[in-house]
Amino acid sequence: MEGAPKPLRVAIADDALLLREGIAKVLADGGIEVVASVSTGAELLEVANRGGLDAAVLDIRMPPSFRDEGIVALEQMRAGGSKIGVLLLSMYATPEYALRVMGAGSGTGYLLKERVSEPQTLVRAVETVASGGSVVDPEVVEQLVKRTRADDPLSRLTERERSVLELMAQGYSNGGIAQSLFLGLKTVETHVRSILQKLDLEESPEHHRRVLAVLTLLGAR
Amino acid sequence: MEGAPKPLRVAIADDALLLREGIAKVLADGGIEVVASVSTGAELLEVANRGGLDAAVLDIRMPPSFRDEGIVALEQMRAGGSKIGVLLLSMYATPEYALRVMGAGSGTGYLLKERVSEPQTLVRAVETVASGGSVVDPEVVEQLVKRTRADDPLSRLTERERSVLELMAQGYSNGGIAQSLFLGLKTVETHVRSILQKLDLEESPEHHRRVLAVLTLLGAR
DNA sequence: GCCCAGTTCAGGGGGTACCCTGATGCGTCG
DNA sequence: CGACGCATCAGGGTACCCCCTGAACTGGGC
Numbered sequence: 001m002e003g004a005p006k007p008l009r010v011a012i013a014d015d016a017l018l019l020r021e022g023i024a025k026v027l028a029d030g031g032i033e034v035v036a037s038v039s040t041g042a043e044l045l046e047v048a049n050r051g052g053l054d055a056a057v058l059d060i061r062m063p064p065s066f067r068d069e070g071i072v073a074l075e076q077m078r079a080g081g082s083k084i085g086v087l088l089l090s091m092y093a094t095p096e097y098a099l100r101v102m103g104a105g106s107g108t109g110y111l112l113k114e115r116v117s118e119p120q121t122l123v124r125a126v127e128t129v130a131s132g133g134s135v136v137d138p139e140v141v142e143q144l145v146k147r148t149r150a151d152d153p154l155s156r157l158t159e160r161e162r163s164v165l166e167l168m169a170q171g172y173s174n175g176g177i178a179q180s181l182f183l184g185l186k187t188v189e190t191h192v193r194s195i196l197q198k199l200d201l202e203e204s205p206e207h208h209r210r211v212l213a214v215l216t217l218l219g220a221r
Numbered sequence: 222m223e224g225a226p227k228p229l230r231v232a233i234a235d236d237a238l239l240l241r242e243g244i245a246k247v248l249a250d251g252g253i254e255v256v257a258s259v260s261t262g263a264e265l266l267e268v269a270n271r272g273g274l275d276a277a278v279l280d281i282r283m284p285p286s287f288r289d290e291g292i293v294a295l296e297q298m299r300a301g302g303s304k305i306g307v308l309l310l311s312m313y314a315t316p317e318y319a320l321r322v323m324g325a326g327s328g329t330g331y332l333l334k335e336r337v338s339e340p341q342t343l344v345r346a347v348e349t350v351a352s353g354g355s356v357v358d359p360e361v362v363e364q365l366v367k368r369t370r371a372d373d374p375l376s377r378l379t380e381r382e383r384s385v386l387e388l389m390a391q392g393y394s395n396g397g398i399a400q401s402l403f404l405g406l407k408t409v410e411t412h413v414r415s416i417l418q419k420l421d422l423e424e425s426p427e428h429h430r431r432v433l434a435v436l437t438l439l440g441a442r
Numbered sequence: 443g444c445c446c447a448g449t450t451c452a453g454g455g456g457g458t459a460c461c462c463t464g465a466t467g468c469g470t471c472g
Numbered sequence: 473c474g475a476c477g478c479a480t481c482a483g484g485g486t487a488c489c490c491c492c493t494g495a496a497c498t499g500g501g502c
Contacts, residue, residue: 015335016338017338017339018243018247018337018343020243023239024246025246026238091312113239114237117237117260119238159478160479173459175458183479183480184481184482186483187479189459191479192460379448379449381448394488394489395488404451405450407451408449410451410489412449413490
């Protein structure tokens with residue numbers, strides 16, 4: 001395909017040694033030069049500040065926070081004016097994170113580790129972000145599309161209904177909700193009925209199902 | 222350290238290309254010969270049946286089940302009389318899986334991927350299982366110890382009560398549980414009351430609390 | 443044999459969730 | 473102003489959950 005006169009220069013950041021090595025191997029085989037391999041976002045920032053990089057591949061979960069360290073590093077790089085390609089790797093399709101990554105502008109990508117079954121998947125993603133393009137895992141896109149639709153029933157709830165739902169999800173009984181919101185029991189029942197009508201639509205064999213449904217609904221957000 | 226007259230011959234099984242490559246690299250650097258690298262448990266069994274292996278390193282989550290495929294492969298190998306070392310890799314400290322792995326006898330190991338921050342961690346683990354030893358991630362051990370203590374209230378439940386609890390956690394109503402287990406409603410109620418007494422002890426203002434408690438209890442497992 | 447734990451049920455009572463109809467006041471929009 | 477949505481409650485009803493007492497049968501251990 002290419003004679004590759006100028007191989008891309010890429011840095012890797014991942015706290016898991018096994019993945020660092022794996023990424024390095026796949027990129028190297030794909031004609032990409034791995035110039036650095038570190039285990040934290042802070043170290044990556046140092047490397048990036050020295051310049052000479054075309055792109056960076058980094059895990060989202062890294063020390064010390066083990067939450068969104070990778071995205072934080074991305075945002076700091078962008079804040080510092082760096083425009084190199086940044087490919088975020090994650091274990092799961094987390095729409096919130098994907099949106100944050102996309103919000104950082106072009107030249108960024110969000111890819112699921114498990115999605116990388118072919119070397120070219122990763123190599124091409126790196127090449128894409130390095131040239132200013134965007135990469136989003138198809139599964140994440142699907143989740144996002146589903147999300148905007150699934151958000152519909154929730155946005156159909158009124159202000160009051162949402163506050164009631166919130167307390168429901170926290171395990172409050174109708175009576176407890178009534179006390180918390182200074183309402184009559186019957187009023188809460190009315191709201192609950194309205195909420196269930198708007199969210200459930202069908203089937204409601206057991207009571208527990210309701211709680212479960214609400215919990216999974218809120219838990220998935 | 223070693224002149225390594227006879228390098229260990231190892232096979233790798235992991236559906237994630239990046240990890241396969243990473244494991245291979247680390248093992249190779251550690252003086253271990255990687256003779257096969259496959260992506261499913263079934264493929265690993267084929268390789269193992271051909272013989273000549275000292276050990277196998279495999280992910281627990283693999284196609285097609287994406288659940289305990291790695292452990293299934295281990296159990297099938299043991300059932301077939303194979304005694305080679307088997308090192309299971311997992312993302313999380315799941316005591317259930319760890320116990321299943323340990324139950325397969327010596328020469329097995331359960332290691333967290335993220336725990337591998339040093340190459341020697343993985344290399345030594347492979348050498349240990351290849352020589353018939355056992356490896357268990359320290360974090361998993363900690364979980365197990367905590368479990369046996371936390372298991373107290375759960376282990377105090379009788380067989381029947383546990384089966385009822387399981388259905389409770391799945392959202393079944395008392396009536397549904399009665400139908401599922403071919404019991405009378407009153408019998409189920411008796412079991413439920415017994416379960417709640419043993420687990421709750423105190424406080425039970427609202428019904429939802431119960432479900433939540435059970436869910437978090439089982440969800441934390 | 444007796445006792446105990448486990449499993450299986452019954453009767454009765456209190457409480458909560460859920461559903462339906464209906465009513466009142468309060469803003470908004472055409 | 474009238475229609476509409478929203479929030480606020482009431483009354484009446486069904487179903488289910490939970491608790492208590494009590495009882496019958498079983499199997500194992502002393």
